[in-house]
Amino acid sequence: MEEEMEALQKNHTWELVVLPKGKRSVGCKWVYIIKHDLDGSVSRYKARLVAKGFTQTYGVDYDETFAPVAKINTIRVLLSLAANLDWPLKQLDVKNAFLHGDLAEEVYMSLPPGYETADKTDVVCRLKKSLYGLKQSPRAWFGRFTQAMKRYGYKQSNSNHTLLLKHQKGKVTALIIYVNDMVITGDD
Numbered sequence: 001m002e003e004e005m006e007a008l009q010k011n012h013t014w015e016l017v018v019l020p021k022g023k024r025s026v027g028c029k030w031v032y033i034i035k036h037d038l039d040g041s042v043s044r045y046k047a048r049l050v051a052k053g054f055t056q057t058y059g060v061d062y063d064e065t066f067a068p069v070a071k072i073n074t075i076r077v078l079l080s081l082a083a084n085l086d087w088p089l090k091q092l093d094v095k096n097a098f099l100h101g102d103l104a105e106e107v108y109m110s111l112p113p114g115y116e117t118a119d120k121t122d123v124v125c126r127l128k129k130s131l132y133g134l135k136q137s138p139r140a141w142f143g144r145f146t147q148a149m150k151r152y153g154y155k156q157s158n159s160n161h162t163l164l165l166k167h168q169k170g171k172v173t174a175l176i177i178y179v180n181d182m183v184i185t186g187d188d
Contacts, residue, residue: 001030001047001114003047004046004047004048004049005049005112005115007096007099008049008099011096011099011100011129012128012129013099013125013127013128013129013131014109014125014126014127014128014129015125015126015128016123016124016125016126017108017123017124017125017126018122018123018124019108019122019123019124020108023106023108024108025108025109025110025124025125026051026052026053026055026056026061026107026108026109026110026134027051027052027055027109027110028049028050028051028052028109028110028112028113028131028133029049029050029052029113030047030048030049030050030112030113030114031047031048031049031050032045032046032047033045033046033047033048034046048132049112049131049132050131050132050133051109051127051131051132051133051134052133053133053134053135053137056107056134056135061105061107061134061135062105062107062134062135062136063105063136064136064139065135065136065138065139066138066139066142067138067139067142067179068138068141068142068161068162068177068178068179069162069178069179070160070162070163070176070177070178071160071162074157074159074160074162074163074176075176075183078163078174078176078183078185079183081174081185082185085187087185087186087187088185089183089184089185090183090184090185091181091182091183092181092182092183092184093180093181093182094145094180094181094182097141097145097179097180098129098130098131098132098134098137098138098140098141098180099129099130099131100129100130100141100144100145101129101130101137101139101140101141101142101143101144102128102129102130102140102144103127103128103129103130103134103136103140104136104140105136106126107126107127107134108124108125108126108127109124109125109127109131110124110125111123111124111125112125138179141180142177145177146161146164149164149175152166153166153168154166154173154175155167160176162176162177162178163175163176164176164177166186166188168188171186171187171188172186172187172188173185173186173188174186
């Protein structure tokens with residue numbers, strides 16, 4: 001939990017404020033995961049703070065949702081190209097991906113369990129970054145990621161927005177993203 005809280009604070013995920021009149025906060029909870037090595041032994045224990053996004057109200061806490069889910073046919077074509085053209089294939093996982101998405105909406109969250117303060121019962125977290133569990137988190141992360149990739153010369157496919165392509169000097173690089181996992185291949 002301490003490691004997760006450090007990551008949240010380092011990323012400036014929220015600021016502590018008094019809950020404005022007429023506003024409500026979403027709750028949050030800790031989710032615990034045991035990560036295993038290939039041999040089945042425990043590699044580490046992980047805690048993730050998750051917002052209770054199911055309590056959000058459309059038009060109040062969020063406006064749009066979108067999860068970057070790659071189409072299976074696009075994945076098959078990409079894997080086929082890599083196999084047939086002997087392109088290298090790399091798989092990447094973005095750690096704390098949703099924490100990189102900036103929130104446009106005004107969202108308040110209760111203090112994380114175990115980190116409440118007895119003397120400040122009306123203090124909440126005003127979220128500046130997206131958090132796992134919020135309805136708009138996948139959209140916020142994907143928006144920030146695609147903006148960065150466009151600055152690096154990638155273009156989004158019109159037929160599948162999760163596919164990003166870069167053509168440069170006769171070479172091609174293809175990247176496909178599925179939530180916070182991605183596969184990259186090409187002849188460059």
